[in-house]
Amino acid sequence: MGKHYPAISADIQVFIEQQHVFFVGTAAADGRVNISPKGQDTLRVLDANRVAWLNLTGSGNETAAHLLALNRITLMWCAFEGRPNILRLYGTATTYHPRDAEWTTLLPLFPPLPGARQILVVDVDLVQTSCGMAVPFLDFRAERDELNDSMEKRGPEQVAQYWHTRNTRSLDGKPTGI
Numbered sequence: 001m002g003k004h005y006p007a008i009s010a011d012i013q014v015f016i017e018q019q020h021v022f023f024v025g026t027a028a029a030d031g032r033v034n035i036s037p038k039g040q041d042t043l044r045v046l047d048a049n050r051v052a053w054l055n056l057t058g059s060g061n062e063t064a065a066h067l068l069a070l071n072r073i074t075l076m077w078c079a080f081e082g083r084p085n086i087l088r089l090y091g092t093a094t095t096y097h098p099r100d101a102e103w104t105t106l107l108p109l110f111p112p113l114p115g116a117r118q119i120l121v122v123d124v125d126l127v128q129t130s131c132g133m134a135v136p137f138l139d140f141r142a143e144r145d146e147l148n149d150s151m152e153k154r155g156p157e158q159v160a161q162y163w164h165t166r167n168t169r170s171l172d173g174k175p176t177g178i
Helices: 011-016 062-069 101-109 146-166
Strands: 003-005 022-027 033-038 043-047 050-056 073-076 086-096 117-131
Touching: 011 043, 011 086, 022 062, 033 062, 033 146, 050 101, 062 086, 073 117, 086 101, 101 117
Parallel strands: none
Antiparallel strands: 003 117, 022 033, 022 073, 043 050, 050 117, 073 086, 086 117
């Protein structure tokens, strides 16, 4: 049975920090719903009701577009090892870009990763756990290097051009703020 909490407890923070992958869900009022997997060392618990994650360059930018259209977000983790558990954080988010003053304050929280395009700070208004008994056991082997290698090979100028050509509009044509 699911349990609801008003904030991220110390135990929940430990669970978050132990996971290798999380999922981000967003949707505008119309169009496609987006669920994106996120990995690498890109998430930080800032306090009991705020988390931040470093959003890396990808083939699309649905999350940013959806947040501009309708600011609501869900982050989800599944326990793929150990005791079964599913964790969801519900809330709203603020998106920061390299052009924003907050970027320079938040970026040092993360390791230097090529292709970093946004930092999203999520204001959490509901924390929910559920059983996760149907989630399979999966073994973590390693992080993938392909994204970082690709962004390093492109360099900052080509990454910025990629953002301009591939990340300024969502699949549904909504602006992303890039």
